Amino acid sequence: MRFSKLRLNGFKSFVDPTDLIIADGLTGVVGPNGCGKSNLLEALRWVMGENRPTAMRGGGMEDVIFAGTATRPARNFAEVSLQIDNSKRLAPASFNESDLLDVVRRITRDIGSAYKANSKDVRARDVQMLFADASTGAHSPALVRQGQISELINAKPKARRRILEEAAGISGLYARRHEAELKLRGAETNLSRVDDVIEQLA
Numbered sequence: 746m747r748f749s750k751l752r753l754n755g756f757k758s759f760v761d762p763t764d765l766i767i768a769d770g771l772t773g774v775v776g777p778n779g780c781g782k783s784n785l786l787e788a789l790r791w792v793m794g795e796n797r798p799t800a801m802r803g804g805g806m807e808d809v810i811f812a813g814t815a816t817r818p819a820r821n822f823a824e825v826s827l828q829i830d831n832s833k834r835l836a837p838a839s840f841n842e843s844d845l846l847d848v849v850r851r852i853t854r855d856i857g858s859a860y861k862a863n864s865k866d867v868r869a870r871d872v873q874m875l876f877a878d879a880s881t882g883a884h885s886p887a888l889v890r891q892g893q894i895s896e897l898i899n900a901k902p903k904a905r906r907r908i909l910e911e912a913a914g915i916s917g918l919y920a921r922r923h924e925a926e927l928k929l930r931g932a933e934t935n936l937s938r939v940d941d942v943i944e945q946l947a
């Protein structure tokens with residue numbers, strides 16, 4: 746899967762619809778301090794399912810919505826769409842219908858986030874898994890924010906291991922294992938309840 750276009754609308758400083766074309770080879774983004782370069786990287790993380798406001802340099806998730814300036818009112822929603830070239834059909838089966846995969850995340854004030862893939866409603870988890878399995882998830886080491894290199898150098902072995910697991914594309918498996926363990930625990934609780942009922946009836 747190859748990212749081909751990032752579109753922002755009302756996301757942080759990008760109040761008007763803005764396209765970032767990601768062509769073959771290296772794409773560089775240059776500009777003066779505060780022009781929004783880091784906001785682009787955050788938009789990429791966000792559309793892939795990032796849910797930690799701190800990773801967005803905010804106090805709450807709604808902080809990603811354009812907050813207004815002296816001349817422009819605040820917006821009520823923010824939307825980021827990521828176009829992915831899927832001509833090699835590398836996306837998981839449920840996303841693998843066409844050559845182009847368009848993943849959209851929209852957040853509306855007081856309502857929250859919703860995701861779509863090729864115009865169909867999908868769950869946050871499906872989008873997170875899609876990118877985790879492709880080793881490009883919101884926590885991917887391929888996305889390097891300011892100060893992250895020194896954090897990595899000073900990181901404890903456990904934190905470093907998490908980065909290696911993400912790079913190896915196995916973090917999606919961990920998330921699935923965690924879900925399976927929760928289900929197993931639920932089933933064990935139900936079983937012990939059944940045992941109690943049987944005991945009472947005996």
Ligand code: ATP
Nearest residue numbers: 757758778779780781782783784808809810811812
């Ligand atoms: P630097 O080179 O200094 O790191 P940068 O180009 O990476 O800067 P960003 O940090 O991406 O710039 O952008 C910061 C700008 O985004 C600031 O001007 C800030 O006011 C603006 N901004 C952040 N969140 C919002 C928001 N919710 N609404 C409007 N503007 C916002």
